[in-house]
Amino acid sequence: MGGNSPCASCKLLRRRCTKDCTFAPYFPSDDPQKFAIVHKVFGASNVSKMLQELPVHQRADAVSSLVYEANARVRDPVYGCVGAISYLQNQVSELQMQLAVAQAEVLCIQMQHEPTVMPIQQIMDSDHKSYFLHNELHQFLNFGSSSNVIHDIENIFGHDMVS
Amino acid sequence: MGGNSPCASCKLLRRRCTKDCTFAPYFPSDDPQKFAIVHKVFGASNVSKMLQELPVHQRADAVSSLVYEANARVRDPVYGCVGAISYLQNQVSELQMQLAVAQAEVLCIQMQHEPTVMPIQQIMDSDHKSYFLHNELHQFLNFGSSSNVIHDIENIFGHDMVS
Numbered sequence: 001m002g003g004n005s006p007c008a009s010c011k012l013l014r015r016r017c018t019k020d021c022t023f024a025p026y027f028p029s030d031d032p033q034k035f036a037i038v039h040k041v042f043g044a045s046n047v048s049k050m051l052q053e054l055p056v057h058q059r060a061d062a063v064s065s066l067v068y069e070a071n072a073r074v075r076d077p078v079y080g081c082v083g084a085i086s087y088l089q090n091q092v093s094e095l096q097m098q099l100a101v102a103q104a105e106v107l108c109i110q111m112q113h114e115p116t117v118m119p120i121q122q123i124m125d126s127d128h129k130s131y132f133l134h135n136e137l138h139q140f141l142n143f144g145s146s147s148n149v150i151h152d153i154e155n156i157f158g159h160d161m162v163s
Numbered sequence: 164m165g166g167n168s169p170c171a172s173c174k175l176l177r178r179r180c181t182k183d184c185t186f187a188p189y190f191p192s193d194d195p196q197k198f199a200i201v202h203k204v205f206g207a208s209n210v211s212k213m214l215q216e217l218p219v220h221q222r223a224d225a226v227s228s229l230v231y232e233a234n235a236r237v238r239d240p241v242y243g244c245v246g247a248i249s250y251l252q253n254q255v256s257e258l259q260m261q262l263a264v265a266q267a268e269v270l271c272i273q274m275q276h277e278p279t280v281m282p283i284q285q286i287m288d289s290d291h292k293s294y295f296l297h298n299e300l301h302q303f304l305n306f307g308s309s310s311n312v313i314h315d316i317e318n319i320f321g322h323d324m325v326s
Contacts, residue, residue, distance in 0.1 A: 043206035050204075050240060058241045064320055065245040069232065077213060078221045081244040082228040088251035095258035102265035109269065113276050157227055 008035040013044055022051050026063040034067055041070035171198040176207055185211050189226040197230055204233035 006017035007024035012035055017024060023044075027035040038047050047066060051059050073080035172186035173179065175198055180187060186207075190198040201210050210229060214222050236243035 041205065041209060043209050046204060046206050050236075054240060061320060062241045065242045068245050069243060073213075077217060078225045079228045080232060081248065082231050084248050085244065085251065088248065088255060092251060092254050092258065095255065095262060099258060099262045099265060102262060102269060105269050106265060106272065109272050109276075113272075157224060 005029060008032045009039070009044060012036060012039060022048050026051075026060060037070040037074060038063075038066050041073050042066060168192060171195045172202070172207060175199060175202060185214050189214075189223060200233040200237060201226075201229050204236050205229060 006015075006029065007021055008027040008029050008031060009023035010017035010021060011029060012032065023035065035044075042050075050066070051062060054062055069081050072084060076083050079086070169178075169180035169192065170184055170187035171190040171192050171194060173184060174192060175195065186198065198207075205213075213229070214225060217225055232244050235247060239246050242249070
């Protein structure tokens with residue numbers, strides 16, 4: 001950036017903004033709040049270290065996710081981003097249950113009208129692109145976990161979360 | 164805790180662990196990694212400030228969520244927790260679409276067999292506690308947003324996320 005127009009980070013930290021400033025590309029001087037919030041939650045030194053450990057082409061995304069996380073923590077100081085994950089995990093479970101019920105409903109009605117019903121595959125091919133095949137219903141009735149990278153929040157907190 | 168058995172935080176920071184140590188109740192000396200990871204991502208000073216701003220009964224949950232977030236950031240230095248939110252938001256959208264399709268399927272089959280079919284409400288009342296009413300199908304076909312507290316990740320990054 002150059003000494004005369006420091007980036008938002010160098011301005012807040014009251015230091016000289018050099019040409020190779022790690023923050024300057026992501027924290028322009030006209031948006032001081034963006035840096036202030038990541039500084040408050042993660043600390044400038046940690047953010048700098050995290051960015052320097054990443055290749056340049058991934059740093060903009062890392063900054064966006066850090067800003068998102070920091071905002072979530074300020075809005076919800078107890079649960080932060082984890083509140084959103086818990087909410088979404090519950091929503092996924094609820095939808096999986098509703099989907100299993102609706103698919104069971106389809107099977108149930110079809111069985112009631114078996115002799116006259118149009119073959120299900122025929123209905124699907126003509127009307128519905130993403131219809132689930134019957135054998136996939138079993139998968140939903142088992143309510144498998146969302147993803148192996150996402151830990152079950154309820155297990156971590158040992159109780160229902162308030163947020 | 165007392166000077167002779169410092170908590171994991173005071174041990175790492177090489178300072179005396181006093182009776183009123185903010186960290187001691189949540190970072191026992193036998194689990195040094197738990198503090199090391201939040202220190203690496205958020206910094207001891209920020210964690211201490213965050214805990215002190217909360218009432219005591221909420222601090223254990225805040226520590227759990229900070230540890231969860233820090234672990235997510237170490238596993239995925241670019242997206243951290245936000246990667247999980249993006250994954251879950253996509254899963255919710257996909258399930259909402261599949262549910263709308265399955266519910267449309269129910270209506271479609273019922274219309275084919277209208278003269279002889281058992282009224283849907285009767286089937287629902289007898290078999291399915293959480294079946295969606297017909298007018299709620301419209302809501303799903305509109306694919307409403309998950310929650311007003313969760314920002315749309317794709318809008319923040321402006322592209323599909325890799326994680």
